[in-house]
Amino acid sequence: xxxxxxxxxxxWEQHVVHREEGKPDLLYIDLHLVHEVTSPQAFDGxxxxxxxxxxxxxxxxxxxxxxxxRQRQVIHDPISKKQIDTLVQNCREFGITLADLHHPDNGxxxxxxxxxxxxxxxxxxxxxxxxxxxxxxFGALAFGIGTSEVEHVLATQTLWQAKPKxxxxxxxxxxxxxxxxxxxxxxxxxxxGVKFGTGYVVEYTGEAIRAMSMEERMTVCNMSIEGGxxxxxxxxxxxxxxxxxxxxxxxxxxxxxxxxxxxxxxATDEGAIYDEVIEINADEVAPQVTxxxxxxxxxxxxxxxxxxxxxxxxxxxxxxxxxxxxxGLKAGQPISSxxxxxxxxxxxxxxxxSDLRKAAEVIRGRKVSPSVTAIVVPGSFSVKLAAEQEGxxxxxxxxxxxxxxxxxSMCLGMNDDIIPSGERCASTSNRNFEGRQxxxxxxxxxxxxxxxxxxxxxxxxxxxxxTAQEVR
Amino acid sequence: xxxxxxxQGLVVPLNRPNIDTDxxxxxxxxxxxxxxxxxxxxxxxxxxxDQGNPRPDFPLNAPQYKGASILVAGENFGCGSSxxxxxxxxxDFGFKVIIAPSYADIFxxxxxxxxxxxIQANEEQVQIIMKKAETEGYTVxxxxxxxxxxxxxxxxxxxxxxxxxxxxxxxGWDEIGVTLTYEEKIxxxxxxxxx
Numbered sequence: 099x100x101x102x103x104x105x106x107x108x109x110w111e112q113h114v115v116h117r118e119e120g121k122p123d124l125l126y127i128d129l130h131l132v133h134e135v136t137s138p139q140a141f142d143g144x145x146x147x148x149x150x151x152x153x154x155x156x157x158x159x160x161x162x163x164x165x166x167x168r169q170r171q172v173i174h175d176p177i178s179k180k181q182i183d184t185l186v187q188n189c190r191e192f193g194i195t196l197a198d199l200h201h202p203d204n205g206x207x208x209x210x211x212x213x214x215x216x217x218x219x220x221x222x223x224x225x226x227x228x229x230x231x232x233x234x235x236f237g238a239l240a241f242g243i244g245t246s247e248v249e250h251v252l253a254t255q256t257l258w259q260a261k262p263k264x265x266x267x268x269x270x271x272x273x274x275x276x277x278x279x280x281x282x283x284x285x286x287x288x289x290x291g292v293k294f295g296t297g298y299v300v301e302y303t304g305e306a307i308r309a310m311s312m313e314e315r316m317t318v319c320n321m322s323i324e325g326g327x328x329x330x331x332x333x334x335x336x337x338x339x340x341x342x343x344x345x346x347x348x349x350x351x352x353x354x355x356x357x358x359x360x361x362x363x364x365a366t367d368e369g370a371i372y373d374e375v376i377e378i379n380a381d382e383v384a385p386q387v388t389x390x391x392x393x394x395x396x397x398x399x400x401x402x403x404x405x406x407x408x409x410x411x412x413x414x415x416x417x418x419x420x421x422x423x424x425x426g427l428k429a430g431q432p433i434s435s436x437x438x439x440x441x442x443x444x445x446x447x448x449x450x451x452s453d454l455r456k457a458a459e460v461i462r463g464r465k466v467s468p469s470v471t472a473i474v475v476p477g478s479f480s481v482k483l484a485a486e487q488e489g490x491x492x493x494x495x496x497x498x499x500x501x502x503x504x505x506x507s508m509c510l511g512m513n514d515d516i517i518p519s520g521e522r523c524a525s526t527s528n529r530n531f532e533g534r535q536x537x538x539x540x541x542x543x544x545x546x547x548x549x550x551x552x553x554x555x556x557x558x559x560x561x562x563x564x565t566a567q568e569v570r
Numbered sequence: 571x572x573x574x575x576x577x578q579g580l581v582v583p584l585n586r587p588n589i590d591t592d593x594x595x596x597x598x599x600x601x602x603x604x605x606x607x608x609x610x611x612x613x614x615x616x617x618x619x620d621q622g623n624p625r626p627d628f629p630l631n632a633p634q635y636k637g638a639s640i641l642v643a644g645e646n647f648g649c650g651s652s653x654x655x656x657x658x659x660x661x662d663f664g665f666k667v668i669i670a671p672s673y674a675d676i677f678x679x680x681x682x683x684x685x686x687x688x689i690q691a692n693e694e695q696v697q698i699i700m701k702k703a704e705t706e707g708y709t710v711x712x713x714x715x716x717x718x719x720x721x722x723x724x725x726x727x728x729x730x731x732x733x734x735x736x737x738x739x740x741x742g743w744d745e746i747g748v749t750l751t752y753e754e755k756i757x758x759x760x761x762x763x764x765x
């Protein structure tokens with residue numbers, strides 16, 4: 099009998115092009131996703147050296163970071179415009195399929211990959227974007243790369259990669275009502291820190307993970323990088339196959355069933371050994387709110403903001419103090435007492451149809467607090483369309499939300515969607531770093547449901563008790 | 571890429587953990603399509619106030635650290651976004667070497683591609699250098715070949731680096747050029763794999 103293997107080892111071994119002592123492995127890349135921000139210098143490098151794109155057919159481009167969400171065709175910033183135009187020219191010159199601004203496939207790169215069925219189990223997937231880990235939800239080995247590596251993949255369809263260590267994050271039990279995939283991944287990062295996954299590829303296992311939809315799994319894998327792991331994945335199962343069946347880029351008919359048979363064999367074998375295993379109990383996870391300036395600075399909505407006195411280590415004291423000052427919070431204050439000015443529902447973490455449905459459920463029949471500006475930015479053109487067909491746009495608009503066009507938007511504010519300095523945002527995105535949503539902006543990461551409830555009340559509130567209240 | 575073998579330089583301390591790439595280079599500077607000129611934006615929100623004036627209390631603005639080429643920082647340096655604009659900014663500002671207890675994986679890779687040596691030292695060694703770098707004109711020498719860092723005062727430590735990035739840095743290789751010599755193997759792989 100063969101030694102039991104993890105899915106990580108199986109995918110890795112299937113993609114080694116060349117192996118020799120003292121070198122990383124030369125790994126084949128099955129899918130390269132490209133966007134406008136991290137690619138121009140890579141295409142320039144190719145031109146400079148007279149090189150071609152080796153496999154345009156395995157390369158797919160979209161534009162998402164700079165896209166305006168009010169009128170997407172009108173880009174006021176000339177430098178943003180140039181970056182967008184440059185991608186159009188590069189894709190034309192090198193023969194790469196591009197979902198441009200006007201294309202119905204356009205959207206956030208990590209939303210459209212799965213939507214179109216480009217993302218499939220067992221693939222190696224890279225993109226010049228750290229949230230490429232999202233695609234791991236399908237049992238793909240997907241990770242973010244820098245622009246030099248983008249150029250390397252364009253030219254050779256390979257990357258030199260040292261074999262990563264494997265880490266199993268075991269999620270025991272089930273999440274409670276009102277507790278989401280977002281809360282789970284935030285709780286994992288809060289518990290194990292922002293670098294527990296550095297040097298590892300994470301596989302998420304356990305009952306709570308199996309019970310999740312594909313969109314929930316994507317939320318979990320998306321934020322692997324916030325725990326330091328370049329890639330986080332989940333072994334594929336019927337949920338995965340049912341999601342993929344019939345999507346444009348997956349094999350169709352009998353070929354799909356053959357693919358399913360191959361994909362099933364990828365799942366981690368019983369008894370496979372990981373380099374490391376950590377565990378968390380899902381039933382102990384409450385809705386989370388970040389209070390500080392990295393995703394690990396996170397507490398349950400029922401808790402109080404920490405104090406520098408909570409630790410003996412001088413470095414940590416200073417870090418907490420700095421974060422409190424930046425965030426304008428007092429040590430020990432209940433997080434539920436914090437008033438907010440903005441709500442952002444969107445980003446590659448939480449902008450899919452199910453995210454919008456759940457947020458809409460919370461606000462249906464209610465009104466956004468007069469002190470709050472709230473926007474919804476769907477993850478893709480097709481998410482927007484589907485939501486509109488269900489009338490979700492009406493629910494949001496009637497409550498006082500702005501219903502915007504698709505894009506990365508306020509997750510990082512490369513377009514016009516920026517939080518003014520000193521103002522506070524409940525955001526369904528993935529990073530609460532200083533200045534992430536605008537210089538001096540204060541970001542609190544939450545689930546779509548928690549963001550929706552915060553929009554109504556103007557402060558953080560436990561969505562589990564909030565939704566139980568009657569709509570007045 | 572320029573080879574890096576031995577480098578002596580002025581050390582500037584940045585004693586903070588978890589410095590993310592959004593701090594190293596804020597998003598408003600990612601729109602350029604060139605690879606050069608990012609140094610002026612390095613740590614922009616920390617270096618400059620809302621009016622664009624240098625903050626005197628930020629180490630990189632202090633006259634004593636002008637011309638520094640070695641950056642010492644806290645753990646998990648370069649976490650967050652994969653933007654290679656971060657190492658481009660670090661390099662364009664004049665840094666050749668970073669010393670920290672740990673780095674984010676993508677950032678560390680990006681450094682190698684740009685000829686920046688990111689040395690992983692232990693917490694104690696980093697704190698010693700941080701302390702010493704408070705005195706004016708503190709320099710260290712980094713010898714990549716021998717994998718050692720030392721100063722004039724007898725302080726010295728050995729560091730680990732994998733053979734491949736070491737070779738890349740020592741020779742300043744164009745990695746794509748090297749990989750293209752494996753063309754036959756890549757072709758074979760494509761023919762043999764089911765896709």
